[in-house]
Amino acid sequence: DTAVSQTPKYLVTQMGNDKSIKCEQNLGHDTMYWYKQDSKKFLKIMFSYNNKELIINETVPNRFSPKSPDKAHLNLHINSLELGDSAVYFCASSKGRDYEQYFGPGTRLTVT
Amino acid sequence: TQLLEQSPQFLSIQEGENLTVYCNSSSVFSSLQWYRQEPGEGPVLLVTVVTGGEVKKLKRLTFQFGDARKDSSLHITAAQTGDTGLYLCAAPQGGSEKLVFGKGTKLTVNP
Numbered sequence: 001d002t003a004v005s006q007t008p009k010y011l012v013t014q015m016g017n018d019k020s021i022k023c024e025q026n027l028g029h030d031t032m033y034w035y036k037q038d039s040k041k042f043l044k045i046m047f048s049y050n051n052k053e054l055i056i057n058e059t060v061p062n063r064f065s066p067k068s069p070d071k072a073h074l075n076l077h078i079n080s081l082e083l084g085d086s087a088v089y090f091c092a093s094s095k096g097r098d099y100e101q102y103f104g105p106g107t108r109l110t111v112t
Numbered sequence: 113t114q115l116l117e118q119s120p121q122f123l124s125i126q127e128g129e130n131l132t133v134y135c136n137s138s139s140v141f142s143s144l145q146w147y148r149q150e151p152g153e154g155p156v157l158l159v160t161v162v163t164g165g166e167v168k169k170l171k172r173l174t175f176q177f178g179d180a181r182k183d184s185s186l187h188i189t190a191a192q193t194g195d196t197g198l199y200l201c202a203a204p205q206g207g208s209e210k211l212v213f214g215k216g217t218k219l220t221v222n223p
Contacts, residue, residue: 004154041198043155043213056210090154099204099211100145103154 003027004104006091012110013081021076021107023091031055032074033092033101034066043090049074050096081111115139116201116214124220128190133217135201136183142204144184146175149198149216191221 004025013019025032033056034046048056049068063079074091091104117136125131135144143162147155159168161177161184168175172195174187188195202213 040215041149041218042215043200045210048210058210092154099143099202100157100160101155101211102157103147106152106154 004091004093004102006089006104006107008107009105010108010110012112014112015081015083017081018077018079019081019109020078021089021091021109023074023076023104025072025091025093025102025104027093027095027102029093029095029102030071031094031096032068032071033094034074034076035090035092035103036060037088037090037106039087047074047076078109081109083111085109086111116203116212118199118201118214118217120217121215122218122220124222125191126222127193130187130189131191131219132185132187133199133219134183134185135214137203138182139206140181141206142181144177144181144201144203145211146184146186147200147202149200150196155198155200188219191219193221193223195219196221 007022031050033048035043037043046060047066052068065077068074088106088108090106092101094101119134145160146158149155159175164179164181166177172189176185198216198218200216202211205212
């Protein structure tokens with residue numbers, strides 16, 4: 001009965017590869033987010049979708065492409081991975097846009 | 113971009129001690145949230161404060177929103193080892209849908 005789940009938990013890959021991270025929420029929320037947490041634990045928003053519509057698109061490289069097939073899922077695809085992409089990526093969801101967010105357990109991406 | 117400054121950055125105390133951590137900004141916020149993040153996990157929402165001067169209590173944790181809605185504090189009474197974690201404050205950035213996070217206070221409670 002996990003509220004927000006992400007797969008995989010850990011992802012180790014080489015530079016230049018393409019990888020995807022999946023996120024699912026069973027809370028019935030309308031809005032989903034992707035955050036990046038760097039090595040200094042700074043959490044920064046990357047994207048947000050509301051009812052499958054992109055509403056926040058921060059200044060991230062266009063190698064990062066979110067996809068929301070339905071309200072309960074928001075996946076993150078990353079092309080041509082670089083060393084600097086190594087971080088923990090968190091998916092989150094909220095009911096509407098009222099900001100109280102529920103986070104997944106995170107995906108630790110390591111690019112070698 | 114509205115900045116949230118959290119202090120101290122690191123705090124190490126003994127079990128049973130009291131502590132206060134702070135979240136400050138020069139901007140006024142409509143609301144402010146506190147999250148706790150444990151190692152290897154995602155942040156978990158503790159509380160949302162909305163009204164200037166508001167005080168909310170969650171067991172041994174007391175949250176206060178400043179009268180001017182520019183700052184907030186979190187006070188923990190008789191800290192326990194289970195309180196160890198990264199405490200993050202967050203607030204909606206004015207005029208946008210974004211939630212902006214502070215850099216956090218890493219709290220370690222030693223037995």
